[in-house]
Amino acid sequence: MSDGAFVLVVLVPVVVAVLSAVTASANGVLDARTNGAQLRTGFAVPFQETARLLRQQRRTLPGADSLLWRISSAGIGIAAVLKVLVIPLGGFTFADLPVGVVWFNAMDVLLWALWWLLGWGANSSWSLIGGYRFLSQALAYEIPLMFALTAPAIGAGSLRLLTVQTAQTHVWFVVWMPVAFLVFAASVVAFASWGPFQTALGADITGGVLLELSGIDRLLVTGGRYAVLVAGAGFSVPLFFGGGAGPILPAGVWVVLKTCLVLAGLLTVRRLFPTVRPDRLAEIAWVIVVPLTLLQLAVVAVIVGVNGGAL
Amino acid sequence: MNAQAAIASFGWVEATGPADADVLLICGSPGPDLQELIDAVWEQIPSPRYRVRVDTEQSLDEAFHTIRVALQDETLQHADARTRRLRLDDNRGPLPADTPTGHTETSDDAGAGSDTSPSESSSMADTDMAMDMSSDGDMGMGMDMGMDMDMSGPAGIPLAGGGEDRDGLEMDVTHLSLGPLLPGWPADLVLHCTLHGDVIADARAERLLGTGHSEQLPECAVLLDDAARLLTVAGWEPAAHELAGLRNSLLKSANTHATSRLRRVTAQVRRSRTLRWSLKNITTVGGTTVLDRLLEWLDTALAILSNPAAAPWGHRSGSVPAPTPADIRLAVLGQEIAATRLIVAALGTQSTYVIPGGAHE
Numbered sequence: 208m209s210d211g212a213f214v215l216v217v218l219v220p221v222v223v224a225v226l227s228a229v230t231a232s233a234n235g236v237l238d239a240r241t242n243g244a245q246l247r248t249g250f251a252v253p254f255q256e257t258a259r260l261l262r263q264q265r266r267t268l269p270g271a272d273s274l275l276w277r278i279s280s281a282g283i284g285i286a287a288v289l290k291v292l293v294i295p296l297g298g299f300t301f302a303d304l305p306v307g308v309v310w311f312n313a314m315d316v317l318l319w320a321l322w323w324l325l326g327w328g329a330n331s332s333w334s335l336i337g338g339y340r341f342l343s344q345a346l347a348y349e350i351p352l353m354f355a356l357t358a359p360a361i362g363a364g365s366l367r368l369l370t371v372q373t374a375q376t377h378v379w380f381v382v383w384m385p386v387a388f389l390v391f392a393a394s395v396v397a398f399a400s401w402g403p404f405q406t407a408l409g410a411d412i413t414g415g416v417l418l419e420l421s422g423i424d425r426l427l428v429t430g431g432r433y434a435v436l437v438a439g440a441g442f443s444v445p446l447f448f449g450g451g452a453g454p455i456l457p458a459g460v461w462v463v464l465k466t467c468l469v470l471a472g473l474l475t476v477r478r479l480f481p482t483v484r485p486d487r488l489a490e491i492a493w494v495i496v497v498p499l500t501l502l503q504l505a506v507v508a509v510i511v512g513v514n515g516g517a518l
Numbered sequence: 519m520n521a522q523a524a525i526a527s528f529g530w531v532e533a534t535g536p537a538d539a540d541v542l543l544i545c546g547s548p549g550p551d552l553q554e555l556i557d558a559v560w561e562q563i564p565s566p567r568y569r570v571r572v573d574t575e576q577s578l579d580e581a582f583h584t585i586r587v588a589l590q591d592e593t594l595q596h597a598d599a600r601t602r603r604l605r606l607d608d609n610r611g612p613l614p615a616d617t618p619t620g621h622t623e624t625s626d627d628a629g630a631g632s633d634t635s636p637s638e639s640s641s642m643a644d645t646d647m648a649m650d651m652s653s654d655g656d657m658g659m660g661m662d663m664g665m666d667m668d669m670s671g672p673a674g675i676p677l678a679g680g681g682e683d684r685d686g687l688e689m690d691v692t693h694l695s696l697g698p699l700l701p702g703w704p705a706d707l708v709l710h711c712t713l714h715g716d717v718i719a720d721a722r723a724e725r726l727l728g729t730g731h732s733e734q735l736p737e738c739a740v741l742l743d744d745a746a747r748l749l750t751v752a753g754w755e756p757a758a759h760e761l762a763g764l765r766n767s768l769l770k771s772a773n774t775h776a777t778s779r780l781r782r783v784t785a786q787v788r789r790s791r792t793l794r795w796s797l798k799n800i801t802t803v804g805g806t807t808v809l810d811r812l813l814e815w816l817d818t819a820l821a822i823l824s825n826p827a828a829a830p831w832g833h834r835s836g837s838v839p840a841p842t843p844a845d846i847r848l849a850v851l852g853q854e855i856a857a858t859r860l861i862v863a864a865l866g867t868q869s870t871y872v873i874p875g876g877a878h879e
Binding site: 237238241242244259262263264265266332336339403405406409410411412413414417418419420421422425477478480481482483484485486487 | 526534535537538540562564565566599694700701702713716749750751752753754755756757759760762763790792793795796797854855856857859860
């Protein structure tokens, strides 16, 4: 990393925060439209909520494991920023890891720990159930996710994101790896506890892992959740959408634009699908999705073998 | 229900639990049991907070204006926060047993609240409020004014002492009370559960006796409200919001396009494969599946809306008995918490509704 990158790297959390706020605003606008409220009100929701939570008392519970609880509420946003660090913006990247794809997976496993600790730390039955729900959901999505991540790596013959990106000069991976992309997108929704996979925060367990959080802690978790969505959407760009490739505009702008498009898709998913009950999820993940991703991998491997490289 | 409509019209939202709430709104006059629970919920709401009780629909508006002023009153809120600081923060030092018991006992409860985003008025620009609505005791018929606010009930969890089994194996058996202050839960029902993990090994249902009166509401609004709660519990927030919005417009009798909007939502619910798959095999009291019950409510509401004069369905009748605690116990035994919430939500608040099966549309 050059000296310039060291300076620029402080911008990463800022950019992630801005994109998260934009996502939250967009979600607020969609909600406002459903509720028949003014769209302007929906747009302001994240900012008002931030102001409200900053003014609110923190709380704790008897017997709470405060250290782990606070670590996990702060950690979700940090994990998101760490994911974003390895995303290439055209030819430039903050951290050019030879195993960038695995880094993403590592951060995702970090989220397992964080969501679960969030449920554990509060010392509350509802939160704990939420934490366990996340774990059972994670068991369902993690194996398909790992296979899905392997597809672009096989296509490019490398785990390095810059190489994965340049392998898509002719055809984006999303074109011949649609299943891998869909599984990846579903996993992003799942590790952000979003939309149909938000059982850890479900209304039926009165908010689950979120239930006992107030003030700054709640802000960090709800904001962190959007940040994780942003990071996941951003990561799909070098993996499936050709990275910064695009006419006229600079590569960095294209990455952000494509990220926003994927984010729009993720917001839509929340509106289209009800929550999938946690005990039903593993069934579909293991019986249907795992074989499908394996099939996808086989197709990719054959294409790469016959073609001698990416399409 | 009118309180909920008022919350929406102020641009506020209902909270899911006490930690999320800024305001505790009590509708009607709670009985002593419920009052105790409400106090416990109040104890858990972080400052700045405000608590207000309303008796009539007319006083709602006035109460809401007081809420705005009170939440912005720095002096008052600071004083409140100072006096309770010890209770909330010092449990790192002393043993949990030293903290006020109300707090300890209720540590596992969720309260009801609503989180408000301040409405459009510019004076509120930087204050967000949440409203916590607790409904209380007035449910002669299982309905009270504030009925479905999210409330949670204190679970008198025996292991709240902090020394509970943390070694995984022994923790298997826990005791948890569901209700009566829980989102999407009938305000007069308490379910004392013995849990193995999150599966209900045994349960005892109890009806809290209410003291107040119930609201006079259009039947269609009641049906929509029940459906909205069920969808909330099932985790389809946007669809639930849509139905709640419809319910609110019916209460104001401004049902412009209500029929077509309801038809659209009903079709969406009926079409959703995810919902069908997610809810399959869950039967509520009486052997109906949860999904069928939901569709019946929606169809009945639609029938009433499109032909208000006839309104042949959905009339209340004494001939169908409300589910007894024993029925409820049987329905939830061996179920997991999520399924239990759905089963109870599918009872509806008006469990005495006669809902004809078959096709009526």
